[in-house]
Every structure is written in structure tokens, then in C-alpha cells.
Amino acid sequence: MTQSYDLLVLGSGPAGSAAAITAAQAGLSVALIDKSAFPRDKLCGGGLTGRSVRYMAEVFGMTPDTALFLPSTQFRLTFAGRVIGHEAEAPVLQMTMRRDFDAALHVRAQSSGVTVFAPVKLSQIDTDAPSVTLSDGRCLRGRILIGADGANSAVARALYGRAFDPAEIGFGLEVELDRELTEDNTTEIDLGAAHWGYGWVFPKNGSITLGVGGVHAKNPDMKAHFRNYLAQHAPQFDAEKLRCKGAFLPFGAYRKTPGRGPVLLAGDAAGLVDPITGEGIAWAMKSGQFAGQAAAEALQSGTPPMAAYMARLGYIHREMAAARRIRALIYATPVRNYFPGAVERNPSMTRSYLRLLAGDLDYADLGHRVLWRIARRLGGTMLRRPA
Numbered sequence: 001m002t003q004s005y006d007l008l009v010l011g012s013g014p015a016g017s018a019a020a021i022t023a024a025q026a027g028l029s030v031a032l033i034d035k036s037a038f039p040r041d042k043l044c045g046g047g048l049t050g051r052s053v054r055y056m057a058e059v060f061g062m063t064p065d066t067a068l069f070l071p072s073t074q075f076r077l078t079f080a081g082r083v084i085g086h087e088a089e090a091p092v093l094q095m096t097m098r099r100d101f102d103a104a105l106h107v108r109a110q111s112s113g114v115t116v117f118a119p120v121k122l123s124q125i126d127t128d129a130p131s132v133t134l135s136d137g138r139c140l141r142g143r144i145l146i147g148a149d150g151a152n153s154a155v156a157r158a159l160y161g162r163a164f165d166p167a168e169i170g171f172g173l174e175v176e177l178d179r180e181l182t183e184d185n186t187t188e189i190d191l192g193a194a195h196w197g198y199g200w201v202f203p204k205n206g207s208i209t210l211g212v213g214g215v216h217a218k219n220p221d222m223k224a225h226f227r228n229y230l231a232q233h234a235p236q237f238d239a240e241k242l243r244c245k246g247a248f249l250p251f252g253a254y255r256k257t258p259g260r261g262p263v264l265l266a267g268d269a270a271g272l273v274d275p276i277t278g279e280g281i282a283w284a285m286k287s288g289q290f291a292g293q294a295a296a297e298a299l300q301s302g303t304p305p306m307a308a309y310m311a312r313l314g315y316i317h318r319e320m321a322a323a324r325r326i327r328a329l330i331y332a333t334p335v336r337n338y339f340p341g342a343v344e345r346n347p348s349m350t351r352s353y354l355r356l357l358a359g360d361l362d363y364a365d366l367g368h369r370v371l372w373r374i375a376r377r378l379g380g381t382m383l384r385r386p387a
């Protein structure tokens, strides 16, 4: 049995729900397909930056109410346990559990008139038709397919043979700790907890999330980094006995052309995770919205959707590319050695990091500052500050 829609969206995380609601609001008939029933768990720090909160409001009409979010306004930057920056009144970070957050987005998408198929198992994806066949034999056909099915995207595998480049992918390990351990609502980022990555302590309403993550190839023993970071914060726990979980994240390995023909990729499936901060929720919602808009525009004009999508993605891709260049610089050994001390001596660097997280500063701005500091450090006082 075949059912036809204007648009098929595979995956109902932040990217898929954003694509589905945007396309439905533009008048398209949309099938939203997920392997899980909602609510479902998703391994993630659950930290929403100011940018994420803006996109959540724009796409889903939602504000960060206290039932779903814990606002954190105290921030601590550390390096291997040493405090190098502290802000008592940082731009607010909204902390949530992805199980509840994703379910709320999914319900919003569903109530916009989208037809939901979840939980379902796929037996085939045809990226030319495009269509997906479910394990019960039903075939869902669309004029356009959006793959928003995460880091290990089945749609990306159908297009390219593999979902990501193992040399580029990031990996994170996390555990939820008892909220009663502390009443402190400070968010912590530790830039020395892993190579080409960091450790984090995120306070939540019902728990505290502690994790480490970074480029997988640079951290062959991420578990050891996790054990060290856990021992710094909660030495009473044995890492081996905790329910610690791991997941991949496409840490800045974005696809220059995300999709082909009638297929677009969004969110993690398109590799849209910030290579320095690991932020992915904002870019998932924004790219999902762009993919939904591009689908509507393409069906109206009778043109392939990729051109309309690429025209919208430009800013995100420029940010990802700039962040990758900065990352290669700040993690290079000579700079990495001087970086913690430099941050400690210059509180403005912690504030810049926070403004970046808040979305008030972008990598194009930050790139010039970072380059200037590094050049001054390496070149001594001979250099003059650029006008």
C-alpha cells in the first residue's frame, strides 16, 4: 500500500520537527517518521544557548518555561580542574532533558497537521523516488525527502554509503547524577578534560549532567577522560558502576552540499554541530526550518530544492568553516599551552566565549580577535594592534 505526501521527513528530533512544522505551516502535506515513540531518550547535555532559545521561539512558538527548563546564569570555565574564568551573571543558558524537550517539539509539529508514523521500522529508503518502505510493507512516497535522522543518518548512508567520516566525528560520554549532590546551579565547561573537546557539568531540574566529549580520533580512550573528570567532581562514584552512555556527534564535519536531487539533509545528518562548543540543537532547528522552507519553495516553483536550501544555509556554513579554522589554531600544541593562562589573565576571553554561546557574537568577529591575540603572543610586542 502506498501513501503519498508532498514531503517526507525522517527523524523527529529538533531538525525533523522543525522541518515538518515549517513545511506544514506553508501548506504542504507532511509525513513525519521516527523509529521511536515519543517521549524517547536522547543522549545530550541539553544545554540551550540564547541562539537556541531564539530559534525555538521562531520555529515552534515556544518560550523556556520552568516546567521544561532550568535557567543557569552562573558560569565557570576551567582547565583540568583549575578555574580560569568565572561569571556570576552570565548570559542565561537554559538546561533541559532532551526526553521532554524533543517530545514537546514533536507534539507541536504533530498539532500543525503533520501525519506522524512513530514508532516504525524502515526496511528501505529510495532516495530517487523518493520513498521509504516500512517493515510492515507500507510505502510512503514524497516529492521531497528530508533526512533529519541524526549523526548515524540512514538517509546519508543511502546517499553516500556512510553517514560520517570516522576521522572527523566527535564522541561524548555522559552520566546523570543525583540532583541532591549540590544546590549549585553553575554551568561548568572544562577545556582540559578531553583533547579537541571539553568536559561539562550542566545543572538540570531533576539531575546534574556530567560528561566529556571531543574529536574521537584525538581521544582513543575517552572513558579514561570521563573517569578523571568524574573523579574531580564526584569521587564517591565508581565510573564503572554508573550508567554512563556514549554517542557520536558530527563535531564540525559538515556536508558542503547536504543532500542530492529531491533529498535534503538537516541537523546532525548534515553535520551541523559547532566544532568548538559542540552546540547542535540551535543549528538542527534552524537547518530544519530552512529545509522545510526550501521544500515549500521548490514545490511551488517546480525547481529542485537544493538551490533554495543552499541559499539559506550560507551563514551556518560560513560559521562552521570559521570555527573549524579557529579550532585548529587553539588546539595546536604551542597555543594550547598558553591558552589557559591567557584566558585567566583576560576575563574578556571568557565573556567572548559566553557571547558566542549566546549568539551575540559570531565566529567571523571572534576569528579576528583570536588571531590577533595569537599573533601578538607569538610575535611579541613588535606587532601593532590592527585598526
Ligand SMILES: Cc1cc2nc3c(=O)[nH]c(=O)nc-3n(C[C@H](O)[C@H](O)[C@H](O)COP(=O)(O)OP(=O)(O)OC[C@H]3O[C@@H](n4cnc5c(N)ncnc54)[C@H](O)[C@@H]3O)c2cc1C
Pocket (backbone or CB within 6 Å): 010, 011, 012, 013, 014, 015, 016, 033, 034, 035, 036, 042, 043, 044, 045, 046, 047, 048, 049, 052, 122, 148, 149, 150, 151, 153, 154, 171, 172, 173, 174, 211, 213, 247, 248, 249, 266, 267, 268, 269, 272, 273, 278, 279, 280, 281, 282, 284
Ligand atoms: C554527548 C552529547 C552532548 C551534547 N550536548 C549538547 C548540548 O548541550 N547542547 C546542544 O546544543 N547540543 C548538544 N549536543 C548535540 C545535539 O544533541 C545534536 O546536535 C542534536 O540532537 C541534533 O538534532 P537532530 O534533530 O539533527 O538529530 P537527533 O536529535 O539525533 O534526532 C534524530 C531523530 O531521528 C530518529 N531516527 C534515527 N534513525 C532513524 C531511522 N533509521 N528511522 C527513523 N527514525 C530515525 C531518532 O529516533 C531521533 O528522534 C550533544 C550531543 C552529544 C552526543
